Amino acid sequence: MSDPKNNQDDHLRPHVYDGIQEYDNRLPNWWLWTFYGAVILSVIYWFSFYDAQIMESDTTRIDEAMAKVEEARLAAIGEISNDTLWQMSRNPGFVAAGEAIFKEKCVACHGPDLKAGPGLAGVNLVDDEWKWGNQPISVYSVVTNGSPDKMSGMQSWVNELGPQKVSQVVAFVLSHHTEQEMADATTLNPPINLKTPPVAK
Amino acid sequence: MKAKSKLPNLDTVTTINEDGSRFNIHPADVRGRFTRWRRIAALLLIGVYILLPWIPVNGYPAVFLDVLHRRFHLFGITLAAQDLWLLFFFLSGMAFLLFYITAFLGRVWCGWACPQTVFLEHVFRRIERFIEGDAPARRKLDAAPMTPPKLFKRVLKHGIFLILATIIAHIFLSYFISIPQLWEWIRTSPVEHWKAFFFIIITTLLLYGNFAWFREQLCIVICPYGRFQSALIDDDTLNVAYDYGRGNPPGSVKNPEAGDCIDCRRCVQVCPTGIDIRQGLQLECIGCANCMDACDEIMDKVKRPRGLIRYASERNLEGFKTRLLRPRSILYTGLLFLGIGVAGFAFSTVDKAVAMATRMPGAPFYVTDTHIRNQYQIRLINKDSRDLSFSVSIQANGLTVPVESSGFAGAEILSPMEEKNNTFVVQVPREAYEGPFALKILVEAEPGDIELEREVEFLGPDPELLRRQSQANP
Structure with a gap:
C-alpha cells in the first residue's frame, strides 16, 4: 500500500463546484456486481418479454384469467335449470347463505319479508304473481342479467355477487314457494331465460 | 492487494479497498459506562421487539399488522384499509421527530436504538467474539489457511447466525400474523403455507447476509439517514467528537510539547466502521460511543481527565457553549409540535x-x-x-x-x-x-x-x- 496521505491525489476529478471537489474512488465490488447483475437481468428480461416472448405478457395473463372466470361462470350456469334450482331451494345450507345475501343486498327494495310494499322499489316475491315468468330459471335470469326493463327495473347482480351467490339468493327466494304453487301462479310477461335479450320499454 | 491493517483517511472509506474489494473490520473489545448503558438499552429494546405482538391491548396484540384481513392494531387503536391516509401523518410525524432529535443529539438513534446496531453489536458480534476470540485472534483466523479447527469455528458461528436470523425473521413475521397462527404454521408442513415459508426463508437469508457479512456497509452505503446528516446537523449538534484543541498534537506521554492524545489508536481499533474520529466528524460515524469509552480508559491509565473524545458540539470544541436556542432548533421544535398536533388530530378522528x-x-x-x-x-x-x-x-x-x-x-x-x-x-x-x-x-x-x-x-x-x-x- 502506498502512503495513505497522498495515495488519492491523482484520483481527484478536475471539476470544481462551489469549491467542492470529488475523488474518483472505486465503488465497492458488491455494489458494482448488484448493478451489473441488474443490467444483465434487464437485458434478459427485455429480450424474453418483448422479443422472444418466453415470458407471458400481462395481456395473455389477463386473457387467461378472464377465460377461467368465464369458464367457471359457464360451468355454474350449465348446472342451472328449473330442477337444480328447486333442489338448491330445499338445501338448508344453500338457503341460509342466500338469506344472508338477501339481507345485505336485496332488502332495500324487496323488504325483509320479501313482500316489498309501499316505499319499496321492488316487486313482491312471495305472492302468486311473477313479473318475468313463473319459473325458477326466470328468477335466476332476472337476478343475473337484471330486469329486461333497463329503465326502471332491477340491475344485473352477477358482477357484484358472482354466479354462486346468485344461485344461493335465488334458492332463498324459491324456498318460500313450492313447485306446484309456482306453476299455478300467473306471469305478467312471457317467462324469460338466460338467453332472452333485453327489451327497451 | 489485500492490506491486513489500514490507516483510516478522509478521502476513502476504510471498509472499501482501492480495488473495490471489502476490507473486513474487527473492532477491538471495549468496556466502559457508555458500552454498559448501550447494552442495557439494547437488551430492553430486544425485549420490546419480541414482546410487542404478545402484549394484549383492548383485546388485540399491541402491534398486530393484520395484512391478510386489512386490520391494523396499534396500541389499542384499530385501523382499516380505509384509514390509510393516516399513514402520511404518521410517517411525516416520525420524520419530524427524527429531524428534531438529530438537530440536538446527532446520530444518537444509530448508536443506541437502530435495530441494525442493536442486533449486530449486542447479539451477533458477541457470539463472534465468543467463538473466534478477540480482534487480533479474529484477524489471525481470517488470514489462516482452512484447517479443521478453523472450519469448525466458522461452521459453528455461521450455524448460530443462521438460527438467530431465523428467530429474528419469525419475530418479524409475528407482527403480521397472530401468534397462534404462527405457532400453527411452525408445527405444520411448509407446503400448506408456502408463501409465508418463502417469506421466512428470504427474510432469514437477508438478515443472515446482513449480520454475518454486510454489517457496516448498510450504514455507510445504503442507509439514507446517514446521508442526510450533513443537512440535519449544525455547529451546535452534539456528536461523538474528538477535542482537537486539547488533544493535538498527538504524542508520547513524556513529550511536554504534545497534547493530551497519546496517539495509542485505541479509538481507531474499537471503531465498528473503521474511521479515525480524530480526523473529525465523518459520514461513516454511527455515534456508537465505542471510542469514547476506549479513550476514557486510556486517559484514566495516564491520569489525565476523561472526555478527550466525548459528546460535544463543534462550537463546544471551539471553546464556546453549545447554543440550544438557534433558528434550526426553533424551526424543528415548531415543526415537531405542528406534526404532533396534526397527527394527534388526525388520529383523534379515527372512530371505532x-x-x-x-x-x-x-x-x-x-x-x-x-x-x-x-x-x-x-x-x-x-x-x-x-x-x-x-x-x-x-x-x-x-x-x-x-x-x-x-x-x-x-x-x-x-x-x-x-x-x-x-x-x-x-x-x-x-x-x-x-x-x-x-x-x-x-x-x-x-x-x-x-x-x-x-x-x-x-x-x-x-x-x-x-x-x-x-x-x-x-
Whole structure:
C-alpha cells in the first residue's frame, strides 16, 4: 500500500463546484456486481418479454384469467335449470347463505319479508304473481342479467355477487314457494331465460 | 492487494479497498459506562421487539399488522384499509421527530436504538467474539489457511447466525400474523403455507447476509439517514467528537510539547466502521460511543481527565457553549409540535366504525312510473372489540324534496372486525323531483355514540324532460 496521505491525489476529478471537489474512488465490488447483475437481468428480461416472448405478457395473463372466470361462470350456469334450482331451494345450507345475501343486498327494495310494499322499489316475491315468468330459471335470469326493463327495473347482480351467490339468493327466494304453487301462479310477461335479450320499454 | 491493517483517511472509506474489494473490520473489545448503558438499552429494546405482538391491548396484540384481513392494531387503536391516509401523518410525524432529535443529539438513534446496531453489536458480534476470540485472534483466523479447527469455528458461528436470523425473521413475521397462527404454521408442513415459508426463508437469508457479512456497509452505503446528516446537523449538534484543541498534537506521554492524545489508536481499533474520529466528524460515524469509552480508559491509565473524545458540539470544541436556542432548533421544535398536533388530530378522528357510501355500479338512476330511484352501497366496518349496532338514515333537514330510503329498516349488528356492504335505496316521487341534489347519509353506531355523515349526489333525468314525458302519457 502506498502512503495513505497522498495515495488519492491523482484520483481527484478536475471539476470544481462551489469549491467542492470529488475523488474518483472505486465503488465497492458488491455494489458494482448488484448493478451489473441488474443490467444483465434487464437485458434478459427485455429480450424474453418483448422479443422472444418466453415470458407471458400481462395481456395473455389477463386473457387467461378472464377465460377461467368465464369458464367457471359457464360451468355454474350449465348446472342451472328449473330442477337444480328447486333442489338448491330445499338445501338448508344453500338457503341460509342466500338469506344472508338477501339481507345485505336485496332488502332495500324487496323488504325483509320479501313482500316489498309501499316505499319499496321492488316487486313482491312471495305472492302468486311473477313479473318475468313463473319459473325458477326466470328468477335466476332476472337476478343475473337484471330486469329486461333497463329503465326502471332491477340491475344485473352477477358482477357484484358472482354466479354462486346468485344461485344461493335465488334458492332463498324459491324456498318460500313450492313447485306446484309456482306453476299455478300467473306471469305478467312471457317467462324469460338466460338467453332472452333485453327489451327497451 | 489485500492490506491486513489500514490507516483510516478522509478521502476513502476504510471498509472499501482501492480495488473495490471489502476490507473486513474487527473492532477491538471495549468496556466502559457508555458500552454498559448501550447494552442495557439494547437488551430492553430486544425485549420490546419480541414482546410487542404478545402484549394484549383492548383485546388485540399491541402491534398486530393484520395484512391478510386489512386490520391494523396499534396500541389499542384499530385501523382499516380505509384509514390509510393516516399513514402520511404518521410517517411525516416520525420524520419530524427524527429531524428534531438529530438537530440536538446527532446520530444518537444509530448508536443506541437502530435495530441494525442493536442486533449486530449486542447479539451477533458477541457470539463472534465468543467463538473466534478477540480482534487480533479474529484477524489471525481470517488470514489462516482452512484447517479443521478453523472450519469448525466458522461452521459453528455461521450455524448460530443462521438460527438467530431465523428467530429474528419469525419475530418479524409475528407482527403480521397472530401468534397462534404462527405457532400453527411452525408445527405444520411448509407446503400448506408456502408463501409465508418463502417469506421466512428470504427474510432469514437477508438478515443472515446482513449480520454475518454486510454489517457496516448498510450504514455507510445504503442507509439514507446517514446521508442526510450533513443537512440535519449544525455547529451546535452534539456528536461523538474528538477535542482537537486539547488533544493535538498527538504524542508520547513524556513529550511536554504534545497534547493530551497519546496517539495509542485505541479509538481507531474499537471503531465498528473503521474511521479515525480524530480526523473529525465523518459520514461513516454511527455515534456508537465505542471510542469514547476506549479513550476514557486510556486517559484514566495516564491520569489525565476523561472526555478527550466525548459528546460535544463543534462550537463546544471551539471553546464556546453549545447554543440550544438557534433558528434550526426553533424551526424543528415548531415543526415537531405542528406534526404532533396534526397527527394527534388526525388520529383523534379515527372512530371505532367506518362508513363509506358509494353509488352502485350500473345505471346512475332509475325512473319508474312513480319515482326516481338511486342506489348506493353503504360499506360498514366494525373496528371495535365488541358488537356494534349500526343504523343508517337520511339527513332530511335542509332537503326541499321528499325522500324515501330503504335498506336499513332495523339496526344492523356487526361483530368485531366484521365488514358489510349493504344496498341502500333512495327514492324521490317523480313529480317532486327538481334536479340533482346533495344527500347526506347519517350512519350511527352504538355503543359509543358514533355519528358519521357521508355526502352523496342524488341524480336523475332533466326535470323538464320528465315533466313533458309525464304530460304526454298521463
